[in-house]
Amino acid sequence: MATSESDKCWRECMDVAVEVACRAGKVVQEAVKHEKSVSTKSTPTDLVTEADQQVEELIISTLRDKFPSHRFIGEESSAAGEKCILTDNPSWIIDPIDGTCNFVHSFPMVAVSIGFAVKKELEFGVIYHCFDGTLYTARKGHGAFCNGVRIQVSKEKDVSKALILTEIGAKRDPATLNIFSGNIMKLLSAPTHGVRIIGSSTLALCLIATGAAEAYYQYGLHCWDIAAAAVIIREAGGIVIDTSGGPLDLMSRRVVAAGTHEMANYIVQQLQPISYERDDSDPGVQK
Structure with missing residues (x-):
């Protein structure tokens, strides 16, 4: 795939990721208001809720419908036994609810995270802060943004x-x-x-x-x-x-x-x- 063609393709993928991340975030916003069904995974502190599984299914089903040849790595599907292997194929790397313990306690630091890699190289990332609606986005070579405004790291060395x-x-x-x-x-x-x-x-x-x-x-x-x-x-x-x-x-x-x-x-x-x-x-x- 030519560079310009692939650039356009990944930009279109990112547009879909932004849309589904915001939609998933709204689901999380609503779910936090209700009683949560909570269980554990690898340790007593490694929590999972029905919302984690529902939101991951929403994200993956939406993306798979649009990009059926792509691969998917998701937190809950990995917990269910799917292999967590990154290949050269276009791959979505998904955390449906990052901060599940926070979510369970309604502590307001909870996010939906969608990363995308091609040939094992990260191409773009979309993170939606579910409690306040802040959207972080970045695509390789195109800058990073918070709600559309360019962001920059601290340059402190001390x-x-x-x-x-x-x-x-x-x-x-x-x-x-x-x-x-x-x-x-x-x-x-x-x-x-x-x-x-x-x-x-x-x-x-x-x-x-x-x-x-x-x-x-x-x-x-x-x-x-x-x-x-x-x-x-x-x-x-x-x-x-x-x-x-x-x-x-x-x-x-x-x-x-x-x-x-x-x-x-x-x-x-x-x-x-x-x-x-x-x-x-x-x-x-x-x-």
């Missing part, structure tokens, strides 16, 4: 002036929690302005893209938590890498994102790793 975001992850055993708290203590003693946990990886990453915070790191997130947001941060001028300092591996379940290389490299140097099974491991993609 960690002592940084606000850093993270998430806890699904593992809550004492050894993991000791490493997690130790990583936070290292960053707080840098010192930094502070460390925040908001319960939604995708929205935390969007805050990096807008410059509201300087850096984000996490062990234990999934490819659907990072795919859309990675495009948005990069197009906002930021850095998204592996916690080792190497290139981002979507399936590795670990990430560092920042507005500057200096900030990202500082975070990398402070972290003690936490081990999670890869998304594309076989068996057990939901470990």
Whole structure:
């Protein structure tokens, strides 16, 4: 496919993604008002609701109807046993409700996230903040936007002036929690302005893209938590890498994102790793 032809095709795909993300977000907005049916997946803290499954079905069925040859990676379909493998084919990477625990408690940090990759390279991302209707979008080479207004990361290089975001992850055993708290203590003693946990990886990453915070790191997130947001941060001028300092591996379940290389490299140097099974491991993609 010629470059101009493919560019037009992916732009059309993104237009559909925006429409379905907004529609799905409205479903989530309505669902949060009602009693939720909640169950667990891999751990007692890894929650799923009927709304997660219904919203994913809405998104995938809509996209599959328009793009029947494309592949799909979704959080709930992966939890149900579908292989989480990224191929060279055009692939949609979907988190129907990022921040499910927040959703259950009506804590207002919940998002729909839709990423799109071709030949294993991320092409665009769409993230819809379900509580306030904020729409984040980005397409490779075309900039990042919040409600149509271009956004840019913070260019702060000094960690002592940084606000850093993270998430806890699904593992809550004492050894993991000791490493997690130790990583936070290292960053707080840098010192930094502070460390925040908001319960939604995708929205935390969007805050990096807008410059509201300087850096984000996490062990234990999934490819659907990072795919859309990675495009948005990069197009906002930021850095998204592996916690080792190497290139981002979507399936590795670990990430560092920042507005500057200096900030990202500082975070990398402070972290003690936490081990999670890869998304594309076989068996057990939901470990």
